[in-house]
Amino acid sequence: MDAKVSPYLQGLDKTTANYAPLSPLSFLARAADVFPDRTAIVHGSQRTDYRTFYKRSRQLASALTALGIGRNDTVSVMLSNVPPMLEAHYGVPMAKAVLHSMNTRLDAAIIAFQLDHAESKVLITDREYAPVVKEALALASVRPIVIDYSDPEFPQTGERLGAHDYEDFVQSGDPDFQWSLPADEWDAITLNYTSGTTGNPKGVVYHHRGAYLLAQANVITASMAKHPVYLWTLPMFHCNGWCFPWSLSIVAGTHVCLRWVRPKPMWDLIADEKVSHLCGAPIIMSTLLNAGDDQKRALEQPVEFFTAAAPPPESVLAAMKTAGFNVTHLYGLTEVYGPAVVNDWKSEWDDLPLDQQAQKKARQGVRYVALEGLSVLDPTTLEPVPADGQTLGEVMFRGNVVMKGYLKNPDATEAAFRGGWFHSGDLGVQHPDGYIQLKDRSKDIIISGGENISSIEVEEVLYKHPDVQAAAVVARPDEKWGETPCAFVEVRPGSAASEDDLIAYCRQHLAGFKAPRTVVFCELPKTSTGKIQKFALREQAKAL
The missing domain is CATH 3.40.50.12780 (ANL, N-terminal domain)
Incomplete structure (x- = not known):
């Protein structure tokens, strides 16, 4: 006897009447139909x-x-x-x-x-x-x-x-x-x-x-x-x-x-156009807050500000709030269409002491509604790490807002999707309430003004300078840019190279924003096998 075919599989097919491919192009067509004069x-x-x-x-x-x-x-x-x-x-x-x-x-x-x-x-x-x-x-x-x-x-x-x-x-x-x-x-x-x-x-x-x-x-x-009125910062x-x-x-x-x-243009547009939303790296906040009194404007409307990269300090958040901006922290990568994680603020946190609020705001958060999976996994076993806020793992994504893959690079695509997850390369922890928090970047990426800078790329340029014997580049915290490249350099005996010389050399061979802002001449700390200890250099950079 033939197995009975489910009635849900009979005559219920995709047709032009009940199915259309999803595309954001339809959004503009609808807006023009419904609000043509807007x-x-x-x-x-x-x-x-x-x-x-x-x-x-x-x-x-x-x-x-x-x-x-x-x-x-x-x-x-x-x-x-x-x-x-x-x-x-x-x-x-x-x-x-x-x-x-x-x-x-x-x-x-x-x-x-x-x-x-x-x-x-x-x-x-x-x-x-x-x-x-x-x-x-x-x-x-x-x-x-x-x-x-x-x-x-x-x-x-x-x-x-x-x-x-x-x-x-x-x-x-x-x-x-x-x-x-x-x-x-x-x-x-x-x-x-x-x-x-x-x-x-x-x-x-x-x-x-x-x-x-x-x-x-x-x-x-x-x-x-x-x-809404959105300013393109x-x-x-x-x-x-x-x-x-x-x-x-x-x-x-x-x-x-x-x-x-x-x-000045930002303040004028926010005030005159009644801007309700904007996005940007911490540098945008610094630019707004550090504007002269003759450039700032009183705002009649609250403004929602969405920022990524490193979470802003509590003092900056307080200053933004006083100026009329409500800041929300997002996190994502190019491979997940930009932001896919949000620090979804809970109203009960408003009653916490300011230092505890700052701890909450420092976390990257939880998945976007369009993201199916967000987890911190052991990068080898792909098992979830304990949600204790302490155990390090790799942040991984899964769902419809993960890229198709890398163009003409099947090996990199396969590696990125190993085990059915997109591997971000970012190391973090998961807190008991499910919110994730980044702790390090496995590839030593420096995020300056919202731009990603490869430490390896900068190091390769420094190594080409005739006076440079060894070099390592790490992120140095910066109030304006979030982070800037800091180079630690060993020079060859008899070298007269100065900090300005090496920065100028890098600017000749790199986009300007990638060049180090600081160069420290020293003997680089190394392991017994000769590997440069970047974690030690990051601590030194913080103290500069």
Whole structure:
């Protein structure tokens, strides 16, 4: 007798009536339908409503399609927090292509590597970055179609590098372009590169489904009501702005663009535009708090501030609260679409003494609603460590907001997903209430101003200096930047190299933010096998 087939498996199939691939592109289409006249973007004197935002995104998609750009083609952008960056987050995937947002602080060699590794077909670049992009294009093997953006609100003098002007290119597109959702929600939507902790950076691939879910989780985590006003202090190139370019469309919010992070423009925009939310590294808090009295503004509205990296000191949190900001601590990585862990504050903690509140705030927290699994595991056995707040393990993630994998790097992808978990490389503990707390970084990453700096990369440059015999780079706590690179150096006999000499040398061979701020000349502490004891150097750096 044949086994009975469950009625739930008969005639209940996916159809166009009951299933559609998840993609954040649908958020903008809905916002334009429901709130067409609502202000979507503020940039200088420009005001763009959702009807126009959607139209321009479709025009960009149409123009890219006319160039022959299609599914899985890479469109690279070198842009600051300006309207074309927002349009690219929709227009590029509407053309079925993959958006590759580049860090505007990178040097030419790394930019060239990324263009080649991504096999970029198109490059949209701001004229501000013309010198470094021109050098990168000369180094790269690929020859992308270059489109120059000239900011009408903040004109730049950099030379034009391509045959296309961005505004003319967009206007050549069809405002009624008939885009469609991806055939598969697992299709790639964006490509983001890690900082390259060893060797070249790795290309992290996001899919439409993950971007859709993380964007919604941001709205929930940030308690965003309808029509929030969001100030772009976080670089949009960083994990696609933590997916907030898509989040704002869900609630028809307003993007307030910020080309440069400067204290007076930030205070003015927060006050004049009635900003309700912003994100950023601790450097943003320092910039706001250290502004002159003639630059600060009294705020009529409370502002939600979401920060990552090292938790801010209690004194900074208190100063931010006095200034009108409520700070929430987030944690994540490029491989999990940006933030995937939140220090979810409980109201009963408000009654704790300040020192105990500070201890609670120092923890990274619990998983986002879009993340299925967050745990601290023994990196060898993959067994959970005791939730005692003491036992070290590796922080691991699992779920729909974990990357597809590393582009053209199956070995690294397999290693990252060993045992069915994404291995973060961060060491931490789990407290009895389930909240996790980071204790160290297994790869000695330095987080400065929200940017990841590889200590190994800096060390490799120092070792190339003719006077350097040995070098080790660690993080030094910094009130403004969170952390800065601190180099401990042994020089060769007879060397006359100074601290300024070595810092200048590093600046010649690295992006400026990666160069050490401090150089200490000493004999490096080593184990009996000759391994440099970085933990000892970190303690010395703290005492400097």
